[in-house]
Amino acid sequence: MRVGCSGFGPPDRGPNALPFAGAQQTNATNEFPDGAYRCVPLKGMIMWNSHAFNLTGQPGTLEAWLNFTFARPEERKHAAQAIFDRSAIFRMQVPACQQQEICNLHYMAAGSQLFELTSHMHQRGKRWRTFRGAFTCQGQTDAPGNPIACDPLSPSQCADGVDCVNEAGGDPMERLLYTNVLYNDPVQLRFRPPLAFNGSVAENVLTYCALYDNGFADPRTMKRQSTSPLTPWGASTCPTPTTCYAGRVCAPCSGATAEERNRSCDSSAGAGDGLCDGCTLYGGVTTEDEMFLLLGTFYR
DSSP: OOSTTTTOSOTTHHHHOOOOOOOSSSSOOOOOOTTEEOOOOSSSOOOOOOOOOOOSSSOOOOOOOOOOOOOOGGGOOEEEEEEEEOTTTTOOOBOTTEEEEEEEEEEOOTTEEEEEEEEEOOTTEEEEEEEESOEEEEEEEOTTSOEEEOOTTSOTTSOTTOOEEETTOOOHHHHEEEEEOOTTSOOOEEEEEEEEEOSOTTTSEEEEEEEEEESSSOGGGSOBSTTOOOOTTSOOSOSSOOEEEESSTTOBOOOSSHHHHHHHTOSSTTOOOOEEEEOOBOBOSSTTSBOOEEEEEEEO
């Protein structure tokens, strides 16, 4: 088992790789505005990174089809580029029975024309919002000294008494570009005409935020050690559970051994109904873990 095409293909695939397609839904269409185009080499090796789940007990067959529409020379005016912002892909850290919203800033180059916007989360990603402008906690920075991005409609990222502000101004609801609440069928938002980024540095920014729920609304949905597969590297993202899944649900576990931790979760002493199985939710490559990816397409 590998992550994507790691360890496969020609030795020069890194610097010479050219992504040219991708989809999150069973059927997806990339629609380009007039004059925009992307290039595909006439020859080479195609590395097809296919994510699929077979939830049955029988072997299954996966087929994928990609249809191209060719642009005539006079139609090729603006080379399209992809947004694949993974700078905060694994930033979440959500204890069992809690929620956490995280935010990040994506800087668009001056002259960018954004024509498609979408998002990527896993099953515990409950809401995604993308705003135009740099929304940050006023006067706050993280350890490296960077401004802390925040959701102006729910600024839980800021310290008490600190406002979530945008240097460029504007009402947050008017600045809200994109909302998605279905992780496995995310909205593909298209801008026609494209959204132009020709303003100040503060204006040429996207602030994007995702809310993760690790059993807060329903403790039965918390990440569990017993149902979390090992990573492709053979490691566990929950080597020791921290939270009671049964008995004293959502209470912290205690004890040095699995038996002691389960007993610490009993609804009453000696009840034998406790199960220490809840885990903190981190980033990872399986759907039992999470991701935080801003996706889109633009040209300059």
